[in-house]
Amino acid sequence: MEIANLKPSLAWKLNHVGLSPMHLALQHKCTKMVRGLITINSQLIRVKAKGMITPLHYLAQTEDPDLLAELLCACPSSIEDTTIHCETAAHVAIRNCSIRCFKVLLGWLRRVNKEDILNWKDEDGNTALHIAISTNQTEVVKLLVKHANVNVKNFNDLTAMDIFHLQGSLQSTEIGEILHKAKAKKASDLTSNMTLGDYLSKELTLIDKRDKYFGINIQNNPNDIRTVILVVAILIATATYQAGLSPPAGYWQDDYKPPANNGTTNNTHNSSLGDGQRQRRAGQMIMSPADLFYFLAVNGSAFYLSVWTILVIIIGLPFSRAVYTSTWLLLQAYYSSMTGTFPTQGSMALTVGRFLYITFTVISTCAAYMIPWRAFCKHQKLKRRVDTMRGSRVLTHPEN
Incomplete structure (x- = not known):
């Protein structure tokens, strides 16, 4: 010794x-x-x-x-x-x-x-x-x-x-x-x-592209790129989620229903009332229809894209299924919050806007959740068909 x-x-x-x-x-x-x-x-x-x-x-x-x-x-x-x-x-x-x-x-x-x-x-x-x-x-x-x-x-x-x-x-x-x-x-x-050879001759899957752009398969790579993108995506998701829960103009604190119009005088009087005199319910967003549509479209797009980015980055990692489940619950909570506070009373524009926004939210929620998962399952199925000396590990983890 x-x-x-x-x-x-x-x-x-x-x-x-x-x-x-x-x-x-x-x-x-x-x-x-x-x-x-x-x-x-x-x-x-x-x-x-x-x-x-x-x-x-x-x-x-x-x-x-x-x-x-x-x-x-x-x-x-x-x-x-x-x-x-x-x-x-x-x-x-x-x-x-x-x-x-x-x-x-x-x-x-x-x-x-x-x-x-x-x-x-x-x-x-x-x-x-x-x-x-x-x-x-x-x-x-x-x-x-x-x-x-x-x-x-x-x-x-x-x-x-x-x-x-x-x-x-x-x-x-x-x-x-x-x-x-x-x-x-x-x-x-x-x-x-x-x-x-057959596997490498095929087009890159979504997971292959992720690994390529984030440098996951590069030897001695500390995955700094993936870490930076993940942190930024989390910050954007947090900010947009908070903005969705606390819209710029806030929420109505009471219910209001304009009195029935009685003749020309009342019509003239009601036409002079501001936005605050339109029909409303407590807990619904105050913003005007035009501003509301713009805000929800931009904020919702940023939120769903950031969530999609997070899921694409983490999928396949240990315990990613638990994160996936919690993310699905988060998306459901966001959907419930947005649809529950969207104005339900008012003009035809609000009614159409509400329908379009609910449709957008449902599609975005499913896309953010399902696209990464389906891509990962397809990638794993493809890898299992590849016959190599070191199993599928050789496809993702080069030796040092």
């Missing part, structure tokens, strides 16, 4: 059989030394020994889930390392029937939103689910179908369901039931997959 502390580069060296000090410490179960090396440099967890096996891969095939968890927390990026056979730590754990370690890996992937690593393929095109089925591990299959793509094909064009049927009487019937409930299909029943 003292040598590694004085000369850290030695901790990266491999011996004559291709093992680093970290690998040797794990082999001899020197847990204290492993923790000491992590303290010196947590990146030592990513040192690749013979066969490109990292300390994380080594631990994944043992029954030491506690130390495995410590390594994951010390170096989160190590979960993306693969062996010379393109196997992730999840592949290794399942192949060696190390269920406890696999549960640790799965729990970590779920917490850091990297479940798509479960769809990564080894050199034969097998995902973690393929291996779990071929080794008849019912408990692992039950865990995987909740988070992995059950219809991915390996390089022999076999899906998880195909592998299950090939096992014949050797396979657990419970696994078949699990796959059936997860809507797993045979390769012959699937829509033809797209190659990565």
Whole structure:
């Protein structure tokens, strides 16, 4: 330990059989030394020994889930390392029937939103689910179908369901039931997959354009553009929502109904009355019809466009569904407030204006909410058809 502390580069060296000090410490179960090396440099967890096996891969095939968890927390990026056979730590754990370690890996992937690593393929095109089925591990299959793509094909064009049927009487019937409930299909029943080249040849989707303009897929990009636009959109949405609730002229505080016209005298008298003498109800907007239409059209357009921008930016992020739901409720509250305070009594112009504004509000509310959601669902469906070594993750998260 003292040598590694004085000369850290030695901790990266491999011996004559291709093992680093970290690998040797794990082999001899020197847990204290492993923790000491992590303290010196947590990146030592990513040192690749013979066969490109990292300390994380080594631990994944043992029954030491506690130390495995410590390594994951010390170096989160190590979960993306693969062996010379393109196997992730999840592949290794399942192949060696190390269920406890696999549960640790799965729990970590779920917490850091990297479940798509479960769809990564080894050199034969097998995902973690393929291996779990071929080794008849019912408990692992039950865990995987909740988070992995059950219809991915390996390089022999076999899906998880195909592998299950090939096992014949050797396979657990419970696994078949699990796959059936997860809507797993045979390769012959699937829509033809797209190659990565086919995907890149297609026109950009709305989500692709968002990622392009905001620089989401650019390596080492801090997403400053997205942050700035999101902040500005939130400020505009807040200001326009507040303006809608508090219009410039305010609201009437009482009800008023002009007296019935009696002859020419009353008609002449009423024609001289100002705007404040028109029929009204308490709680409705005071503004004149022309000003009211202009204000609501401009303010409403700014509000809905800013909400649409916010939803386009956040969709696909963790917890975005919760934000989507709350935004839908906000849009409903805005709609209720605007339609509830719009003048209902008065000229034909106000009646027509009210109808047009309600129509505009309904269409804008649905468009602001549905367009980003439909675009995201369409984009995700397209990505699931793309057959790559690293699942759909390669389409959105380039390696550093």
